[in-house]
Amino acid sequence: MRSLLLIILPLIGAVIAAMWPSNRTRPWLLPATALAHTALTMWLFFRPPAVAGNAWVGFDALARAVLPAVSLLFLGCAAYAVPYLRIREERQNRVFVTMLLAILGLLSAGHQARQLGVLWIATEGVTLATVPLLHFNGTPRAFEATWKYLLVGGTGIALSLLGSFCLGYASLYGGGRGDLTFVALAAQGVSLSRPWVLAAWVLLLVGYGTKMGLAPMNTWKPDTYGEAPGIVGALLAGGVTTVAFTALLRVRSVLGAAGEGAMADRTMVAIGLFSMLVAATFLLGSRNFKRMLAYSSVEQMGILILGAALGGAGVAAALFHVWSNALTKGSLFLSAGNLRRAAGSALVEEARGMCVLAPRSTGLFVTGMFAITALPPFAPFFSVLRVVRAALTEGHHAAVAMLLGCMLFAFFGMTRVVLRVAEGRPKAAARENARRFVESAGVIWPPLTMLGVSLWLGLFTPAVLLNAWTAAAAQLFPGR
Amino acid sequence: MSNGTVNLLIGLVMGLNLIALGSSRLPSLIRTISAQGVTLGVMPLVLAKGNIEWGLVLVALGTVAGKGLIIPALLRKATRAAAVEQENEPYIGFVSSLLLGAGGTIAAVALAGALPLLPEHAGVLLVPGAIASVLTGFILLIGRTKAISQVCGFLILENGIYLFGMLLIRSTPLMVESGILLDVTVGVFVIGIIVDRIQRAFDSLDTRNLTTLRE
Numbered sequence: 289m290r291s292l293l294l295i296i297l298p299l300i301g302a303v304i305a306a307m308w309p310s311n312r313t314r315p316w317l318l319p320a321t322a323l324a325h326t327a328l329t330m331w332l333f334f335r336p337p338a339v340a341g342n343a344w345v346g347f348d349a350l351a352r353a354v355l356p357a358v359s360l361l362f363l364g365c366a367a368y369a370v371p372y373l374r375i376r377e378e379r380q381n382r383v384f385v386t387m388l389l390a391i392l393g394l395l396s397a398g399h400q401a402r403q404l405g406v407l408w409i410a411t412e413g414v415t416l417a418t419v420p421l422l423h424f425n426g427t428p429r430a431f432e433a434t435w436k437y438l439l440v441g442g443t444g445i446a447l448s449l450l451g452s453f454c455l456g457y458a459s460l461y462g463g464g465r466g467d468l469t470f471v472a473l474a475a476q477g478v479s480l481s482r483p484w485v486l487a488a489w490v491l492l493l494v495g496y497g498t499k500m501g502l503a504p505m506n507t508w509k510p511d512t513y514g515e516a517p518g519i520v521g522a523l524l525a526g527g528v529t530t531v532a533f534t535a536l537l538r539v540r541s542v543l544g545a546a547g548e549g550a551m552a553d554r555t556m557v558a559i560g561l562f563s564m565l566v567a568a569t570f571l572l573g574s575r576n577f578k579r580m581l582a583y584s585s586v587e588q589m590g591i592l593i594l595g596a597a598l599g600g601a602g603v604a605a606a607l608f609h610v611w612s613n614a615l616t617k618g619s620l621f622l623s624a625g626n627l628r629r630a631a632g633s634a635l636v637e638e639a640r641g642m643c644v645l646a647p648r649s650t651g652l653f654v655t656g657m658f659a660i661t662a663l664p665p666f667a668p669f670f671s672v673l674r675v676v677r678a679a680l681t682e683g684h685h686a687a688v689a690m691l692l693g694c695m696l697f698a699f700f701g702m703t704r705v706v707l708r709v710a711e712g713r714p715k716a717a718a719r720e721n722a723r724r725f726v727e728s729a730g731v732i733w734p735p736l737t738m739l740g741v742s743l744w745l746g747l748f749t750p751a752v753l754l755n756a757w758t759a760a761a762a763q764l765f766p767g768r
Numbered sequence: 769m770s771n772g773t774v775n776l777l778i779g780l781v782m783g784l785n786l787i788a789l790g791s792s793r794l795p796s797l798i799r800t801i802s803a804q805g806v807t808l809g810v811m812p813l814v815l816a817k818g819n820i821e822w823g824l825v826l827v828a829l830g831t832v833a834g835k836g837l838i839i840p841a842l843l844r845k846a847t848r849a850a851a852v853e854q855e856n857e858p859y860i861g862f863v864s865s866l867l868l869g870a871g872g873t874i875a876a877v878a879l880a881g882a883l884p885l886l887p888e889h890a891g892v893l894l895v896p897g898a899i900a901s902v903l904t905g906f907i908l909l910i911g912r913t914k915a916i917s918q919v920c921g922f923l924i925l926e927n928g929i930y931l932f933g934m935l936l937i938r939s940t941p942l943m944v945e946s947g948i949l950l951d952v953t954v955g956v957f958v959i960g961i962i963v964d965r966i967q968r969a970f971d972s973l974d975t976r977n978l979t980t981l982r983e
Contacts, residue, residue: 405943412949419956434960435915442922442953443909449947450902450929456936456943461886466939483883 290337291347291400294328294355297321298393305385314385315373321389322359322366325396329359333756341471344403350537351400353760354530357611358399360741361526361618362392364734365519368622371730372519375629383420390417391523398531404452404468407535411499412445414528421520422512433515440508444498448535451491455542458484470538474545485546492539493555499532502559502593503566506586510570513582514634518625521578525585525621526614533592533610537603540596541764549765556597557687563590564694571701577653578624578634580705581617584660587698588613591675594691598678603761604754605674611753612667615742616659622735623652627709632721636705641714645722648732650710656739657706661699667745771891773814778897780807781931782873785904788924789865792855794916798843801920805835808930815934823941831930834951839923842958846916850961860911872903894934901928919957926950 301321308314332347333356339346347355369388373381391414398410422434456468461481464472473480498505513521536556543552567587574580588609595606624634626649631639643650659666672695679688714722745753784804791797809832812824847853860868876899883895905925909918926947933944 405940405946408943409946409949412946412953416949416953416956419960423960431960438953438957438960439909439918439922442950442957443925445953446922446926446929446950449950450898450932452943453929453932453936456940460936460939461884464939466936468940468943481884487883 290328290332291339291345291351294325294332294347294396294400295345295393297324297328298389298396302386302389302393305389306382308382308385311381312374312377314381315370318366318369318385318388319363321392322363325392326356326359326363329356334752339402342467342469344406344469345397345400346402347400348402349756349760349763350534353607353756354534354610355396355399357614358395358527358530361522361614361738362395364615364618364622364738365522368625368731368734369519371728372517372625374730379424379426384424387417387420388519388523391421391527395527395531399534401535402469402471402538404455404470404473407538408445408449408452411448411496411531411535414531415441415445415499418520418524418528422516424517424520425515427515430515433511437508437512440498440505444495444505446495447491447498448495451488451493451495454484454488454491455539457481458488458546470542473542477545478547480542480546482546482548485543485548486551489539489543489548489552489555493536493559496532496535496539497559497593500529500536500589500593501582501586502589503563503586506563506566509586510579510582513585513621514576514579518621518628521581521625522618522621525581525588525617529585529589530610530614533589533596533606536593537596537764544765553597556593557684560590560592560594560597561687561690561694563587563593564691564698568694568697568701571698572704574701574705575636576634577636577639577705577709578628580702581620581624584620584698584702585613585617587694588617588660590694591672591691594687595675595678598675598682598684600758600761600765601681602675602678603764604757605671605678607757607760608674608749608753609668609671611745612671612742613660615738615745616656616666616668619652619735619738619742620656620660622731622738623649623656626725626727626731626735627653630722630725630727631714631718633718636708638715639709639718640712641710641718643710645714645718646725646727648727649735652732652735652739654706654710656735657702659739659742661702662695665743665746666739667742667749670746670749774811775891775893777807777811777814778893778931781927782897782900785873785901785924786866786869788920789869789904789907790862792858792862794847794853794855794914795844797855797917797920798840798847801843801923802836802840804924804927805837805840806832808927809833809836811931811934812937815937824937827937827941827945830948834948835923835927835930839951839954839958842955843916843919846958846961850916852914852916855912855914855917858912858917860907865907865911868907869900869904872907873900876900876903889935894931898928898932901925901931904928915961916958919954919961922957923954926954 305317339348394413401407458481462479501509567583570583592606595602628634630646662668662672788800877896880895905921908921
């Protein structure tokens with residue numbers, strides 16, 4: 289019941305936001321709902337409910353391992369949204385606030401979905417709810433980004449439905465009774481029809497991989513992240529991608545039961561490393577700091593999917609990386625949003641010398657960049673370290689070499705962009721623009737706190753979280 | 769009714785795929801889509817072979833209304849709003865698209881042979897029909913430049929998935945029905961075009977102009 293409340297509460301908030309009369313006070317619904325959601329998540333985290341095996345929705349070990357991170361990310365974004373929407377008071381925010389809250393509800397549903405159909409509906413719902421958010425700025429560039437997001441994301445989501453159908457048919461062919469919960473599918477084990485399972489895996493990997501933004505299905509990401517408001521970028525990079533990742537984890541557990549785990553792992557290693565390679569290549573040539581964050585996100589997704597292919601320890605490490613990525617990326621997107629507002633452009637040539645114009649945001653941005661490129665002592669360093677350790681234990685030496693090489697090049701690419709933004713003499717246009725931008729506490733505290741949590745996670749990874757990640761890995765892949 | 773009727777309908781869908789690939793005028797493309805939608809709507813009733821339930825009737829009615837009427841009407845509205853009638857310079861020419869589509873259909877039949885089917889589905893062309901439609905959809909998505917043609921491509925791709933869903937409509941109706949959300953996606957696409965058209969001059973509705981965002 290409490291787990292359903294996690295879904296219903298934000299949706300009720302969305303309905304209230306849709307009816308709320310005042311444009312000025314409506315944004316406060318965001319932190320209010322987010323606080324309630326985080327409190328509820330924490331309660332569920334420390335007192336996890338018993339989940340019936342055949343439940344379609346439930347706060348199971350996997351949801352427990354990732355949903356708190358998403359909830360915290362949303363809380364940070366919600367706190368940032370209040371001053372952000374005050375700056376943008378000229379625009380109607382009814383649709384924006386409503387859709388953000390709806391996304392929180394649907395993300396909670398997606399992370400807790402234990403049935404193939406529910407999972408798909410939640411992911412599709414998130415995709416659709418994001419559309420008006422991307423279009424919030426109303427510029428031709430925003431329209432272009434929205435169009436590409438819908439076209440590529442829509443195709444991906446359609447393919448994942450086709451993949452779900454294939455998995456459903458594999459179960460039907462193997463004598464299943466139409467019970468499409470992941471537990472029931474896994475219980476069917478090797479009686480699942482092999483050709484259909486393989487077809488399903490290909491389609492689901494491509495479909496949900498598109499939502500994650502794995503290469504080569506990452507084409508929508510730079511455009512979308514480049515044009516969307518910072519809050520939306522943060523939620524996409526830390527929350528929406530996570531739903532697709534947990535979806536793939538759940539499907540992977542069925543494949544493991546069907547005896548195709550080794551094949552699935554090979555494809556995931558390949559696609560993960562390819563994503564990292566693509567990300568590193570594009571990061572080296574990036575000239576726009578928001579698009580840079582998108583490619584960095586492709587890189588993080590590569591690390592996640594690589595970790596997921598490395599057995600129990602690897603999955604636990606990947607779940608840790610979900611937290612590192614959500615919080616660090618969230619902080620980066622919000623501070624990048626500040627810089628973009630101060631400079632009036634996200635192009636490196638236009639946004640020089642930001643440490644003069646917006647010193648605090650620049651400090652956050654630079655620190656966040658070092659954190660996400662896995663410099664100690666922030667969380668990404670430790671989660672990547674665990675992924676590397678798992679890969680070495682599994683004997684993937686070449687993969688580790690490639691992972692580290694790509695991370696090094698990504699580091700070069702990102703430092704080049706970020707330091708050029710931070711240093712130098714600001715342009716006159718940017719100087720003029722920055723006069724209208726005030727680095728108020730409201731736009732600094734949320735990214736600062738998220739970065740702080742990332743640091744804390746790295747330095748003092750709580751045992752309770754480590755146990756949660758290991759328990760989720762054990763639930764998905766018993767005996768590995 | 770026998771498998772013959774079902775296969776006739778699927779054959780019709782596959783024929784409409786080829787017509788869609790060959791048509792350069794948007795109104796005729798939209799007409800093709802609409803006809804395909806109605807054909808698909810009838811499908812669950814024919815497949816039920818006599819024991820028709822309320823749920824199936826609802827799916828059929830919803831499909832005819834959504835794919836056959838509402839979406840084509842929205843698409844027509846969008847063509848009028850944008851004043852585009854013709855797909856002028858497609859990335860993949862019409863003849864090449866047709867050839868690709870025909871090749872894709874043959875490949876679909878071959879590929880379907882590799883996938884085992886339950887006895888009750890053995891004589892039905894649902895799987896090759898579904899794969900052929902998905903491929904057709906992809907050709908239109910990649911090979912056309914006008915936004916509306918691309919939406920039609922997405923719709924055909926989605927129709928292929930719907931066709932596949934017919935295999936599961938008995939065992940997991942809810943999952944198949946959730947495919948309706950894909951129709952909603954199409955609706956969002958088209959409404960997006962119309963809204964954007966009203967908001968500002970988005971001159972040719974040519975996706976080749978959507979190239980501001982790049983490296």
